[in-house]
Amino acid sequence: MADTMQLVLAGADERDLTKLGEYKAVGGYATLEKARGMSREAVIEEISSATLRGRGGAGFPMGRKLSLVQPPEAAGKPTYVVANADESEPGSFKDREIMSRVPHRFIEGCLIAAHAIGSRHVFIYIRGEYLAEYEVLKAAADEARDAGVLGDVALIIHRGAGAYICGEETALLDSLEGKRGQPRPRPPFPPIAGLYGAPTLINNVQTIANVPVIIDLGAAEYSKIGPEASPGTVVYSLSGNVERPGNYELPLGTTLRELIYDVGGGIPNGRQLKAIIPGGSSVPVFTPDQLDTPADFDSIQAAGSFLGSAAIIAVDDRACMVQLALRAEKFYMHESCGKCTPCREGTRWMVSLLDKIESGRAEHADLDLLRNVCDRVEGRSLCALGDFAVWPVRSYIDKYRAEFEAHIDEGGCPYGGGSSIEGVVAPIDQHTHSPVAEVPA
Ligand SMILES: Cc1cc2nc3c(=O)[nH]c(=O)nc-3n(C[C@H](O)[C@H](O)[C@H](O)COP(=O)(O)O)c2cc1C
Numbered sequence: 001m002a003d004t005m006q007l008v009l010a011g012a013d014e015r016d017l018t019k020l021g022e023y024k025a026v027g028g029y030a031t032l033e034k035a036r037g038m039s040r041e042a043v044i045e046e047i048s049s050a051t052l053r054g055r056g057g058a059g060f061p062m063g064r065k066l067s068l069v070q071p072p073e074a075a076g077k078p079t080y081v082v083a084n085a086d087e088s089e090p091g092s093f094k095d096r097e098i099m100s101r102v103p104h105r106f107i108e109g110c111l112i113a114a115h116a117i118g119s120r121h122v123f124i125y126i127r128g129e130y131l132a133e134y135e136v137l138k139a140a141a142d143e144a145r146d147a148g149v150l151g152d153v154a155l156i157i158h159r160g161a162g163a164y165i166c167g168e169e170t171a172l173l174d175s176l177e178g179k180r181g182q183p184r185p186r187p188p189f190p191p192i193a194g195l196y197g198a199p200t201l202i203n204n205v206q207t208i209a210n211v212p213v214i215i216d217l218g219a220a221e222y223s224k225i226g227p228e229a230s231p232g233t234v235v236y237s238l239s240g241n242v243e244r245p246g247n248y249e250l251p252l253g254t255t256l257r258e259l260i261y262d263v264g265g266g267i268p269n270g271r272q273l274k275a276i277i278p279g280g281s282s283v284p285v286f287t288p289d290q291l292d293t294p295a296d297f298d299s300i301q302a303a304g305s306f307l308g309s310a311a312i313i314a315v316d317d318r319a320c321m322v323q324l325a326l327r328a329e330k331f332y333m334h335e336s337c338g339k340c341t342p343c344r345e346g347t348r349w350m351v352s353l354l355d356k357i358e359s360g361r362a363e364h365a366d367l368d369l370l371r372n373v374c375d376r377v378e379g380r381s382l383c384a385l386g387d388f389a390v391w392p393v394r395s396y397i398d399k400y401r402a403e404f405e406a407h408i409d410e411g412g413c414p415y416g417g418g419s420s421i422e423g424v425v426a427p428i429d430q431h432t433h434s435p436v437a438e439v440p441a
Pocket residue numbers: 053054055056057058059060084085086087088089164165166167168169170202203204205207208383384385
C-alpha cells in the first residue's frame with residue numbers, strides 16, 4: 001500500500017496554513033531567513049544537488065536553470081522570477097491545491113529563488129479561472145508584505161485571461177508584458193533573455209514550493225526520497241474513472257497500479273480498466289499491462305510516454321477511444337494560438353477526420369490520412385502544443401486501432417450509444433465545442 005508523504009502540503013491537514021501566523025508556527029519563513037544567510041551560489045548548489053526536476057511538465061532540473069540565469073551585475077539588467085500558475089492541462093489540478101492550502105510555502109519558495117538569482121521582482125502568473133486561489137494567494141501575499149517578509153522584493157500577482165497556450169513559458173512572458181500570448185521562437189531561452197528581454201527564471205508552482213522543503217531538509221535528505229534521478233514527492237492529480245479521485249502527495253516513483261488501485265480505490269461500478277493517461281491529456285496513452293510502471297519522469301518516458309504534470313487519468317471499458325481522441329483534439333484545436341501552420345491547420349484536419357470516423361462517414365484511407373497528419377505536425381511546430389495535439393490521437397490509433405477500424409466497418413460507433421467518456425473529461429458544449437463553464441461554488 002502506497003503511503004502519502006506530505007512535504008509540500010505538510011501541515012495543511014492540521015492547520016490553516018493560509019494564515020501567516022499559523023505558517024510561522026510550523027517554522028514557516030525561517031527557511032527564507034536561512035537561505036538569505038547563505039550565498040546565492042550555495043542556495044543554487046543545494047537545489048542542484050537535490051536534483052529538483054520541474055513539476056510543470058518537462059522535468060527539467062531547476063538547479064540547471066538557476067545556474068543559467070546571469071546575475072544582475074553580469075547582465076547589466078535586473079533579473080526576474082516568474083512563477084507559472086497557469087495550470088490548464090486537462091487532468092491537472094495540483095497547483096490550485098498548493099496555492100489554496102499552502103500559499104506561504106509557495107511564496108517562500110519564490111523569495112528564496114529571488115535571492116538565488118539576485119532578483120527584486122517576482123511575478124506570479126495565475127490562470128484566470130482560478131479566482132478563489134487568486135484571492136487566497138493575494139491575501140497571503142498582502143499579509144507577508146505587511147509583516148515585512150518580502151524585504152525589498154516586489155511580488156506581483158497577474159491573472160491570465162484563460163488561454164491554455166499562456167502556460168507555455170514564452171507565451172506567458174509575452175502575455176505578462178501585455179502582448180498577445182503566443183510562443184516566442186527559441187533561442188534565446190528565458191534564463192538568457194526572458195521577461196522584458198532580461199534574464200528570467202521561470203518555474204512551475206509546485207517546483208517552487210519544493211524549494212523551502214529542500215533548503216530546510218538539505219539536499220542529502222531530500223535525495224533519499226523517491227528514485228535517484230527524480231527525487232522528492234509529487235502531488236499526483238488522480239482523476240477519471242476511479243473511486244477516489246483527488247490530489248495525493250507521494251514519493252515520485254509510486255507505481256500506476258498503487259495510484260489507481262490502492263490510493264484511488266480502483267475502478268467504480270465493477271468496470272474494467274481500459275487505458276491510463278499518465279501525465280495529463282497531452283501524453284501518449286498506456287494500456288493496463290503497463291500498470292506496474294513507476295510514475296516518475298524517467299520510468300514513464302522509458303515506457304513510451306511522459307509524466308507531464310503528474311495528472312493520472314484512468315479510463316474504463318465504457319469509453320470509446322475515438323470519442324476520447326475527438327474530445328481531446330477539439331481542445332487542442334480550440335487552444336492552438338494559430339502562430340504556426342502545422343499546428344493551426346493540422347489540429348483542424350485531425351478534428352475533421354476524427355469526426356468523420358466517429359460518425360461513420362470515414363473510409364480506411366481516412367484513418368491512414370489521420371495517422372499521416374499526426375506525423376506531419378509532430379516536431380514541426382513552434383511550441384510543444386503541436387506535439388501535445390498529436391500524441392493522444394496517434395497513441396490511441398496505435399494502441400486501439402481495432403476500435404477505429406470498427407467505426408469504419410460498421411458505419412458508426414460500435415458502442416451504439418452505450419459509450420461514455422463521462423468522468424474522464426469535462427462536459428462539452430455542443431455548439432461552442434468548449435468545456436461547459438464551471439459554476440463557481
Ligand atoms: C502548451 C503548453 C502549456 C503549458 N502549460 C503549463 C502550465 O499550465 N503550467 C506549467 O507550469 N507549465 C506549463 N507548460 C510548461 C512550461 O512551458 C514550462 O516548461 C514550465 O513552466 C517550466 O517550469 P518547471 O521547469 O518548473 O516545470 C506548458 C507548456 C506548453 C507547451
